[in-house]
Amino acid sequence: MMYNRILLAVDLTDESIKVANKAVALCQATGAELIMLHVIESLNYAYGGDVPIDITDIQSQLQETAKERISILEAQLSIPFKESCITQGGIESEIHRIAEEKQVDLIIVGSHCRHGLALLLGSTANGVLHGAPCDVLAIKVSKD
Numbered sequence: 001m002m003y004n005r006i007l008l009a010v011d012l013t014d015e016s017i018k019v020a021n022k023a024v025a026l027c028q029a030t031g032a033e034l035i036m037l038h039v040i041e042s043l044n045y046a047y048g049g050d051v052p053i054d055i056t057d058i059q060s061q062l063q064e065t066a067k068e069r070i071s072i073l074e075a076q077l078s079i080p081f082k083e084s085c086i087t088q089g090g091i092e093s094e095i096h097r098i099a100e101e102k103q104v105d106l107i108i109v110g111s112h113c114r115h116g117l118a119l120l121l122g123s124t125a126n127g128v129l130h131g132a133p134c135d136v137l138a139i140k141v142s143k144d
C-alpha cells in the first residue's frame with residue numbers, strides 16, 4: 001500500500017515521539033510526505049459557549065508553547081516535516097478539515113488502551129475514524 005501524504009496528529013505529550021517515529025518509518029518505507037498537526041482546543045469550544053474573560057493572551061501563549069514543542073519534536077526525528085500546522089477548534093473536526101485541505105491519504109493518531117469509564121467516553125482515535133476522508137492508522141501507545 002502506497003501513501004503519498006501522511007497527516008500525523010500529535011497532542012505534544014511525551015508519547016508523541018513514539019507515534020511520530022512510526023509515522024517517520026512509514027514515510028521512509030513509502031516515500032510519503034509528512035505533515036504534522038496539533039490542535040489547540042479553543043476554550044470557547046471546550047466550554048461549549050462564550051468564556052466570560054478575555055482569553056486572547058492565553059490562546060497566544062498556547063500557540064507559542066505548541067510551536068516550541070513541535071520544533072523539539074521535529075529535531076528528534078530522522079526526517080523533517082514537509083509542513084507543520086497548529087490550528088484551533090475541536091480536535092477531531094480539525095483533523096478531518098486539515099486532512100481534506102492538505103489532501104492527505106492517511107491520518108496517523110496515537111491510541112491508548114482504555115478501560116471502564118474512559119472506554120465509554122471514547123478516544124480521539126475513535127472520533128477521527130468516524131467521518132475521516134481517508135485511511136486512519138491508530139498507533140497503540142502503551143505506558144512503558
Ligand code: AMP
Binds near residue numbers: 038112125
Ligand atoms: P487520546 O487517546 O484521546 O488521548 O488521543 C491520543 C491521540 O489523539 C494522540 O496521540 C494524537 O494522535 C491525537 N490527539 C489528541 N489530542 C490532540 C491534539 N490536541 N491535536 C492533535 N492530535 C491530538
